[in-house]
Amino acid sequence: MKKHKRFKGLFLCLIICMAFTFIGCRGRAAVSNTEVSMTEAVEDIKTSKFSMHFIDVGQGDSTLIGCDGEWMLIDAGDNTKGSAVQLYLKKAGVSKLKYVIGTHPDADHIGGMDVIITKFDCENILLPDKKSDSKEYEELIDAINYRNYKISVPRVGEKFSLGSADFTVLGPISKAESNNNNSIVVKVKYKDTSFLLSGDAESEEEQEIVDSGADLKADVYHAGHHGSNTSSSSEWLKKISPKYVVISCGKGNTYGHPHREVLDEFKKIGAKVYRTDEQGSIALSSDGVKLSWNVSPSDTWKSGYENAGTKDVVKNKADTVPQRNMAEDKTTEPGNSLEMTYILNNNSLKFHYPDCKSVPKIKDKNKEEVKTTRDELIKRGYEPCKICNP
Numbered sequence: 308m309k310k311h312k313r314f315k316g317l318f319l320c321l322i323i324c325m326a327f328t329f330i331g332c333r334g335r336a337a338v339s340n341t342e343v344s345m346t347e348a349v350e351d352i353k354t355s356k357f358s359m360h361f362i363d364v365g366q367g368d369s370t371l372i373g374c375d376g377e378w379m380l381i382d383a384g385d386n387t388k389g390s391a392v393q394l395y396l397k398k399a400g401v402s403k404l405k406y407v408i409g410t411h412p413d414a415d416h417i418g419g420m421d422v423i424i425t426k427f428d429c430e431n432i433l434l435p436d437k438k439s440d441s442k443e444y445e446e447l448i449d450a451i452n453y454r455n456y457k458i459s460v461p462r463v464g465e466k467f468s469l470g471s472a473d474f475t476v477l478g479p480i481s482k483a484e485s486n487n488n489n490s491i492v493v494k495v496k497y498k499d500t501s502f503l504l505s506g507d508a509e510s511e512e513e514q515e516i517v518d519s520g521a522d523l524k525a526d527v528y529h530a531g532h533h534g535s536n537t538s539s540s541s542e543w544l545k546k547i548s549p550k551y552v553v554i555s556c557g558k559g560n561t562y563g564h565p566h567r568e569v570l571d572e573f574k575k576i577g578a579k580v581y582r583t584d585e586q587g588s589i590a591l592s593s594d595g596v597k598l599s600w601n602v603s604p605s606d607t608w609k610s611g612y613e614n615a616g617t618k619d620v621v622k623n624k625a626d627t628v629p630q631r632n633m634a635e636d637k638t639t640e641p642g643n644s645l646e647m648t649y650i651l652n653n654n655s656l657k658f659h660y661p662d663c664k665s666v667p668k669i670k671d672k673n674k675e676e677v678k679t680t681r682d683e684l685i686k687r688g689y690e691p692c693k694i695c696n697p
C-alpha cells in the first residue's frame with residue numbers, strides 16, 4: 308500500500324473510532340443531531356491542510372497540531388496518559404514531531420511526555436525556564452538526555468513555522484513563583500484563522516501578556532488552566548474575543564473544572580464551548596477561513612462540580628464569610644462527604660482548594676495534596692481556609 312493511502316486509511320480509522328466512541332457515549336437521541344456535521348467534518352479533517360486535536364487525556368492537556376505534513380504537540384497529559392497520546396499520534400499518521408512544547412512542569416501536562424520523546428523523533432523541544440523536582444519532570448529530563456536532545460527556552464516574540472502555519476510565543480514574560488504562571492503561551496495562525504493556547508497561565512501571567520500589547524485576538528481559545536477561575540480573566544478574554552472555546556479537563560474531576568463563573572463568561576461573550584470531559588477528543592480543521600469540528604458544541608453549560616453531582620462550592624474570592632459560619636453552613640451539604648482534591652498545610656493545619664491564592668505560598672515541606680472528603684479532614688483536625696472556604 309502506498310504511504311499516502313495508508314495515511315488516509317489510518318486517519319479514516321481514527322475518525323470512525325472517534326465517531327463510534329462519540330455515538331456510543333451520547334445515546335440514540337444525539338446521533339441524528341451530530342451525524343451530519345460529523346460526516347462533513349470527517350471529510351474536512353481528512354483532506355485538510357491544517358488540523359488541531361484536543362486529545363482527551365482526562366484531567367490534563369494534550370494538543371496536537373498538524374499543517375502541511377508537519378506536526379507539533381503541546382503537552383502530553385499525566386504520567387498514565389503517555390501511551391494513549393502515543394496511540395492517538397500514531398493513528399493520526401504522525402511519525403515525527405517538529406515541535407514538542409511542555410507548557411510548564413506540572414504533571415498533568417508533562418507526565419506523559421517522556422513516552423512521546425522516547426517513541427517519536429522530535430526536532431525541537433521547548434520548555435519554560437522553570438524546573439521541578441517532581442518524578443514526572445525528572446523522567447522527562449531523563450528521556451530528553453537519553454535521546455540526546457537539547458531543550459530550548461523560547462523567547463517572547465519568537466515566531467516558528469509549522470508548514471504554512473506559524474506560531475508566536477506570547478509568554479511567560481517574567482519568571483514567576485508558581486509553575487502555572489510560567490506557562491508557555493502561544494498564538495497559532497493559519498491563514499485567516501487563529502488559535503490561542505495558554506497552558507495553565509493564571510490571571511497574573513494573563514495580565515502581563517495583556518500589558519505587553521500583544522495581539523491576542525483569536526478565533527479559538529484553549530481555556531487556560533482547564534477552565535479554572537484562576538484564569539480567563541475578563542480583560543484577557545476581551546482581548547482574545549474567541550468565537551470558540553475548548554476546555555480540556557477530566558470527567559468528574561475533583562477540582563470542579565470548568566468553574567461556573569468562567570463558563571458564564573464564555574456564555575456572555577457568545578462563545579461556543581467544546582469540552583473533552585463531556586465530548587472526548589475534539590478535532591478541528593481549518594481551510595484558512597472556515598473551521599470544521601468533529602462534534603457539535605456542548606450545550607450543557609454545567610460546571611465540573613455540577614457534572615460531578617455536587618453544587619458549586621468555589622466562592623468568589625471577594626466574599627470571605629467567617630470560617631466558623633461556613634463550617635456550620637456546610638454541615639448539611641452533600642459536598643461534605645464527597646471526595647475532592649484538597650491541599651493541606653501540615654504546619655498551620657489548614658486545608659485549601661488546589662487553586663486557592665494561598666496555596667503557592669505554602670512551603671513544599673508542609674504542603675500535601677490529598678483526595679478525601681471535607682468531613683474526613685475536619686475529623687483529622689484540619690480547618691478550612693478562610694480565603695477559599697473549602
Ligand SMILES: [Zn+2]
Binds near residue numbers: 413415
Ligand atoms: Zn494543568
Ligand SMILES: [Zn+2]
Binds near residue numbers: 486487507
Ligand atoms: Zn499547572
